[in-house]
Amino acid sequence: MLDLLVKNVRIARPNKRGLKKVDLGIQGGRFVRIEPAIPDSDAKRVHDAHGLLGFPGAIDAHTHVGIYRHPHEDAPSESAAAASGGVTALLTYVRTGSLYLNMGGSERTFFPELLRQSRGRYHVDYGYHVSPIEGGQIAEMDYLLKQGAPNFGEVFMFYGLHGLHGVSDTQSRWLMLNEGDHYDLAHFDFICREAARLQDKYPALAPYIQVSFHCETPEILRAYEHRIRTEAKLDGLKGYSAARPPHSEAIAISIVGAMAHAAGLKRVNILHITSREAMDAALACRTAYPDVDFGFETTAGHLLLDTDCAQGALAKVNPPIRSRADVEYLWERVKDGTLEWVITDHANCPLDQKVDAADADNVWKAKAGFGGTEFLLPGIYSEATRRGLSPNRVAELVSWVPSRRFGVLNKGDIAEGFDADLALLDPNETWTVRAADSLSQQGYTPFEGLALKGRVKTTFLRGRKVFDGGKIAGGMSGRYLKRPCA
Secondary structure, X not given: OEOEEEEEEEEOOOOOOOOEEEEEEEEOOEEEEEEOOOOXXXXXXXXXXXXXXXXXXXXXXXXXXXOOOOHHHHHHHHHHHHHHOOEEEEEEEEOOEOOOOOEOOOHHHHHHHHHHHHOOOOOOEEEEEEOOOOHHHHHHHHHHHHOOOOEXXXXXXXXXXXXXXXXXXXXXXXXXXXXXXXXXXXXXXXXXXXXXXXXXXXXXXXXXXXXXXEOOOHHHHHHHHHHHHHHOOOOHHHHHHHHXXXXXXXXXXXXXXXXXXXXXXXXXXXXXXXOHHHHHHHHHHHHHOOOOEEEEEEEHHHHHOOOOOOOHHHHOOOOOOOOHHHHHHHHHHHHOOOOOEEEOOEOOOOHHHHOOOOOOOOOOOOOOOOOOHHHHHHHHHHHHHHOOOOHHHHHHHHHHHHHHHOOEOOOOOOOOOOEOOEEEEEEEEEEEXXXXXXXXXXXXXXXXXXXXXXXXXXXXXXOEEEEEOXXXXXXXXXXXXXXXXX
């Protein structure tokens, strides 16, 4: 007997053309039968999808669950929000220092505590990417690899002189560095060299061992923020974008290319590309260093918002939201496949932390980052299909490519043997994004008022219904993804 039969689904499979109406037989948490018609009598439970689109569960491969609240506090609400949008796996970038667990020291202490706090707190499956911050943590990358965290990052290239929210002279204390440690280009170089060594040491794992970079140049940010704020000609999101200009991304990307090549590192990710200048630099690196496999991602925020966003300081994020011209350019690179996957960079920054209550419109006082994982699939589906992309292409952008890139090999497709992660989406429902409707505890959204066409109605995680009828269904059954997952 099948555990579950999902009938009358038009599945949008990656790497395929068109939609195919099928029944899905699920047993032991996996798809085991995909056929035109499966008798109801073959299953213990039956769910009729009534012709809705079926997407493989989305994989939000770049999030920051636990950054502004401790992980065990943040995970329940933010993973519930993820499930409501058809996301069935969250991969979070973490590090020691202030934020997250607010602890420094060895990864052998930090990482087990992170897993302990995460256990039983997620409505969807979850995994972690870890960035070595202290010099001694580079020697622990082998340990992290064996714990199922083969992607080392997010390496924040601007942290040396810049804090998360602006210029800072207290970085060593904020990052909880030991005396003699420096979070700088030399540190990043050593991370690349250790990752390259691990690729040679573990050839079977080499395709999943990689370093991921947040590319902004701290000296440029420091000087330009001072200039923009002193001149006082620009404010709001346009001022913030000018204070962290696109060429700062481009310079940092160029450095990453040269550094990875010199280290012999075969796999690098350029995270959340926001602009034409950044994309041009990334493509130049790909041409100059064919020995390095560069992965290129962008975010739903940078595809759906621009500097005229009505939410102003609530849309502050690093790197910044850019101009409409950059948004249109990014979509062209999505359409031609240059930008390979889309994520949200979800960071639940509650309203009471996000802005200064007495000066809420002041972008310079606002904190960086915002949530939005629940809008990954519906937001990208709505805008991508409006621009002529197929639902199959959407499945590639938010499910298949991140699953292959980050070693979540049991997810990303609707096929026999894969985890039965399924998002049922009504392609004809038009709706307006309202923070009041979100399951996140953020309390606002920079996507407020955005009109979308296509809404997730039901989400299954490994064959278990986790979201249905506008509500979470079942308990927190998310599992840790020790990557690569066979």
